[in-house]
Amino acid sequence: MKFASILTAMALLTGVVSIQTAAVAADFPQRPVQTIFPWGPGTAMAADQIIADAIGNELGVAVTLVSTPGAGGTKAFKTAMARPADGYTMISGWVAPLVSAPASGKADWTYEDFTPLHSGVAAAFAIATRVDDDRFANFQEMMDYGKANPGKLRYSSGTAGNLPHKVMAKALKAFGVVAQVVPYKTDGEARKDLQSGVLDFVFVNPGAYMADKDGYTIGLVLSELPAVKALFDGADTVEDMGIDIGLTGLGPLGWTWWLVHKDTPTEQVEVLQSAMSKAMKNDAVKAKLSAIGWTPLEWDHQQYAEIVGSVSTQISGMGDGLLWEEEQIKKLRAQ
Amino acid sequence: MLIESITQGFALFATPLVVILIILGIVFGLLVGAVPGLGPLMGIVLILPVAINLQPITAMALLLGIYVGGSCGGSISAILLRIPGTPLAAATLFDGYPLAQKGRAAEAVGVAISSSALGGLIGGVILITSAPILAIFARQFSPPEFTMLAITGLVAIASVSEGSFLKGILSGCLGLILATIGTDQISMGYRFTFDSHHMLNGFHLVSIVVGMFAISEMVFQMMGKNLTAKPNIPIVRAEFKSVLSVLKNWKNLIRSSLIGTFFGILPGAGGVISSFAAYAVAKNSAKPHEKYGEGEVGGVIATESANNATCGGALVPSLALGIPGDPIAALLVATLLIFGFYPGPTLFEDQPEIVGAIFIVYLASNVALLILGVLLTPLFVYALRIRKSRLIPAILVLCVVGTFALQSSIFDLWAMLGFGLVGIILRIVNYPLAPIVIGTILGPLLENNLRRSLLLSDEGYWIFLDRPVSAVLLVVNALLLSWVAWSTIRKIRSPDSKQEDPA
Amino acid sequence: MxxxxxxxxxxxxxxxxxxxxxxxxxxxxxxxxxxxxxxxxxxxxxxxxxxxxxxxxxxxxxxxxxxxxxxxxxxxxxDSVAAKDLRWPFMLVCLFGLYLLFLDLLGYHLATAPFIAIAMIICGDKKPIPTILYSVAVALLIAFLFEKYLKIVLPGGMFAINIPW
CATH class of the missing domain: 1.10.287 (Helix Hairpins)
Known part of the structure; x- marks a missing residue:
């Protein structure tokens, strides 16, 4: 069949064109760099998009986010690790899949299995109640009610078992309150059901609070940092209420640290590290991130082991509020 | 609230890219509508992967353009070839083709395009006025109400699908099961993932719909004879004065558009039913000198205004409740979900500018349909001459590249091929595919809200009766189900049960 | 049968x-x-x-x-269908499967144009020159749209072939 030879010629034709063009630029990067992002779209993706665009400007190629949600963020890590370690794949290493999942045995890596580029953003969170909820004068009263009526309060952190859930469960344990968690795919849906009156309290981050300050009463800020207290307009912090959640500093916060596969060649890693450092020092980038409720972080790759190591120790050692909550609920249901 | 959302939305709309994509969408929609076998659903399925890589409003501009253009394009081939390009245009054939035979083809096409655009605009006005009201009403909806609404949507789509109700149920169940694959959103456990990280979030919706609809359709097209044939059709030019002849029949236009919008709002009904209903009503209220079925302009006005008004109607429950009534609306809802917007009352409250922009994009698409449709008629006639042998390979490559683009995953492509094979089997024996799409999208909504309701409730399933709206919806669902079950049993028992699967 | x-x-x-x-x-x-x-x-x-x-x-x-x-x-x-009438649709499905395989192995740019050309032949196109021109043109056009405008990295295959437009 004469088509066979023509087809070969055709494949070669397009092939040669492409190989030649590929060989012209020898330095890294020659094509768009992809960042595996572990969640669906939302404010976290918006923040990472700002960072990706800024890195792209430094590198001179497009930096795209590939949203790969699933399994509490671990699908993204597995996807990224299955790709060639050539510097063309970065990971936005959110604390949940990076530290929290390994701590609860849901992933078989540690934070030391990745090469760090630069820290990204962080957001603290708080417990919010409904503004028109007139059953309780303040958050302490709601907790007193919860203690007297185990299992009657309903709350949500968005996804079950996420970091906010862990921290909220820990705080509830400190109050001695057994409440039923109601999971939602996103915290946005949970906030809607707080407003429609079926939930008693939810987790809220600064971005969502800033967007609708009149919509929430902040009951408890889950951090002892003064900057975080200020973000929530001076509401009571765990420290103010005398609650110990076993986490300090970056520990109870949601944050991301951008990473690459450990086998990525040093030259590529250095190019990416310096591009991201420059991007994160850019004032316009910082302003954009702050405007949507995220705090830009300034630690570079050298501080990774120290900072993330300390968070990792805290999270694995915080004791499981979730386990306690589950046992208590189980006991209640058995009654 | 409405004025604000529209003015804020206008800022999102008024960019060159959005306008260009509306135009591209309309042109592409008219093309896929005109080419027999494709249609607006297929057009949206093919462009979905591209759209997901755009910004939200630009993506909606492209998709709504295809929806609007595709709902009209089928009339061109119905009038000229006597083959409705889409089932939506099947009723247009009754009077459109006789008109063409009388030498009035240009007029018929012009009237079809004008009444589509005007009907679409009337549907748009109803959309803009009623969706925000429904959204305000739905603000108090919580998991029990959404559980019941999801059931309504599923029962409705299964019962009105072509083929039998049983097959509709089976298709819907397939969609529901596909939706459970991956990480369970309540317990965070893994279901049916077979320890593969590819499966941790289930199959991507796009690889399901592209496989089921596009791949299977291309293979079906191969069954046809003469794939290299070029139909010889004379070029037709439509004129803007057709608008006047449509407006002269304003009663018919408004009545048919209202019928179309009504069927659009109803879950499950859709454009085919609405165009036949509008045609029947128009025929019944015809004046003695109007001879419907022999080339009466009124017939084309009725069907085409109705099926485009349906688009506006279908967007009402999709945007206000997040419950889509037909597969196209389901894909539009899915697109918004992928962008992180949750259609429903929250969207109207938190992101009114997105709602406003969608309203404006929808209205603008219909205006663009009128202008482009009339100007470019020769192009669409030319498209009818494209050889299948060139179309099929190009569409297959587009499916591959588009699906790959979503997550840069070869696994998604194999999944797409697998769903293509399943789609072929199901289509051969007339399983409706629409319930699969609706099932995949409503599945998580149903399951998660059901389980959330039970977690919220202190007394188990009684929560569905304790809340008044949920109780009413529960009764509606029960009535709907028993009516469908009764009519199915009667059909099986009746002697002509072999007519159940028309070939 | x-x-x-x-x-x-x-x-x-x-x-x-x-x-x-x-x-x-x-x-x-x-x-x-x-x-x-x-x-x-x-x-x-x-x-x-x-x-x-x-x-x-x-x-x-x-x-x-x-x-x-x-x-x-x-x-x-x-109605019933003779097995031989299903020959061409069956071949298209097989070809499509092969295409996916080669897409992974050789990358988009080496696999696509031959796939389009063979599919056109299966569909009955007989003239070699238009077939080749059409298949190369469509393959490059789709790659251009996706790589240039949507910043998608198409599969590069074992030779990591990508066109920096």
Whole structure:
């Protein structure tokens, strides 16, 4: 069949064109760099998009986010690790899949299995109640009610078992309150059901609070940092209420640290590290991130082991509020 | 609230890219509508992967353009070839083709395009006025109400699908099961993932719909004879004065558009039913000198205004409740979900500018349909001459590249091929595919809200009766189900049960 | 050999039952292992798929009854297709599968144009020059749109071939 030879010629034709063009630029990067992002779209993706665009400007190629949600963020890590370690794949290493999942045995890596580029953003969170909820004068009263009526309060952190859930469960344990968690795919849906009156309290981050300050009463800020207290307009912090959640500093916060596969060649890693450092020092980038409720972080790759190591120790050692909550609920249901 | 959302939305709309994509969408929609076998659903399925890589409003501009253009394009081939390009245009054939035979083809096409655009605009006005009201009403909806609404949507789509109700149920169940694959959103456990990280979030919706609809359709097209044939059709030019002849029949236009919008709002009904209903009503209220079925302009006005008004109607429950009534609306809802917007009352409250922009994009698409449709008629006639042998390979490559683009995953492509094979089997024996799409999208909504309701409730399933709206919806669902079950049993028992699967 | 619609009817029912079997098998093994096969609504991830499967079984059983009744009433329901008429669609599916395989191995730019050309030949296009020009043009056009405007990295294959537009 004469088509066979023509087809070969055709494949070669397009092939040669492409190989030649590929060989012209020898330095890294020659094509768009992809960042595996572990969640669906939302404010976290918006923040990472700002960072990706800024890195792209430094590198001179497009930096795209590939949203790969699933399994509490671990699908993204597995996807990224299955790709060639050539510097063309970065990971936005959110604390949940990076530290929290390994701590609860849901992933078989540690934070030391990745090469760090630069820290990204962080957001603290708080417990919010409904503004028109007139059953309780303040958050302490709601907790007193919860203690007297185990299992009657309903709350949500968005996804079950996420970091906010862990921290909220820990705080509830400190109050001695057994409440039923109601999971939602996103915290946005949970906030809607707080407003429609079926939930008693939810987790809220600064971005969502800033967007609708009149919509929430902040009951408890889950951090002892003064900057975080200020973000929530001076509401009571765990420290103010005398609650110990076993986490300090970056520990109870949601944050991301951008990473690459450990086998990525040093030259590529250095190019990416310096591009991201420059991007994160850019004032316009910082302003954009702050405007949507995220705090830009300034630690570079050298501080990774120290900072993330300390968070990792805290999270694995915080004791499981979730386990306690589950046992208590189980006991209640058995009654 | 409405004025604000529209003015804020206008800022999102008024960019060159959005306008260009509306135009591209309309042109592409008219093309896929005109080419027999494709249609607006297929057009949206093919462009979905591209759209997901755009910004939200630009993506909606492209998709709504295809929806609007595709709902009209089928009339061109119905009038000229006597083959409705889409089932939506099947009723247009009754009077459109006789008109063409009388030498009035240009007029018929012009009237079809004008009444589509005007009907679409009337549907748009109803959309803009009623969706925000429904959204305000739905603000108090919580998991029990959404559980019941999801059931309504599923029962409705299964019962009105072509083929039998049983097959509709089976298709819907397939969609529901596909939706459970991956990480369970309540317990965070893994279901049916077979320890593969590819499966941790289930199959991507796009690889399901592209496989089921596009791949299977291309293979079906191969069954046809003469794939290299070029139909010889004379070029037709439509004129803007057709608008006047449509407006002269304003009663018919408004009545048919209202019928179309009504069927659009109803879950499950859709454009085919609405165009036949509008045609029947128009025929019944015809004046003695109007001879419907022999080339009466009124017939084309009725069907085409109705099926485009349906688009506006279908967007009402999709945007206000997040419950889509037909597969196209389901894909539009899915697109918004992928962008992180949750259609429903929250969207109207938190992101009114997105709602406003969608309203404006929808209205603008219909205006663009009128202008482009009339100007470019020769192009669409030319498209009818494209050889299948060139179309099929190009569409297959587009499916591959588009699906790959979503997550840069070869696994998604194999999944797409697998769903293509399943789609072929199901289509051969007339399983409706629409319930699969609706099932995949409503599945998580149903399951998660059901389980959330039970977690919220202190007394188990009684929560569905304790809340008044949920109780009413529960009764509606029960009535709907028993009516469908009764009519199915009667059909099986009746002697002509072999007519159940028309070939 | 000919295929009738009834063969495919039965095949579709087998497909549904196979899905049901997989679901129940997974529930009784994997989900039990994870502790999400029973319990309260929070933990019971098996409740919903199980309920859907029961509905499927019920619907399949009714279909089996109606199909058997139809078979008694008449010998052939619906039209039948000779196996040889399915040759070309079958080849297209196989070619498509091969394309996916080569896409992974050789990358988009080496695999696509030949795929389009062979598919056109299967569809009956006979003239070599227009076929080649069309296939190369479509392959490059689609790559251009996706790589240039949507910043997609198309599969590069083992040679990592990508065109920096």
């Amino acid at each position: 000919t295929f009738t619609r009834q063969h495919v009817e039965w095949l579709s029912l087998i497909l549904f039952l196979a899905i049901v079997a997989i679901v129940f098998q997974q529930i009784s093994t994997d989900l039990v292992k994870q502790g999400i096969a029973e319990g309260d609504p929070f933990h019971n991830a098996a409740f919903f798929p199980r309920a859907v499967c029961i509905l499927i079984i019920a619907a399949v059983l009714i279909r089996v009854v109606t199909l058997t009744l139809q078979m008694r009433q008449e010998t052939i329901v619906g």
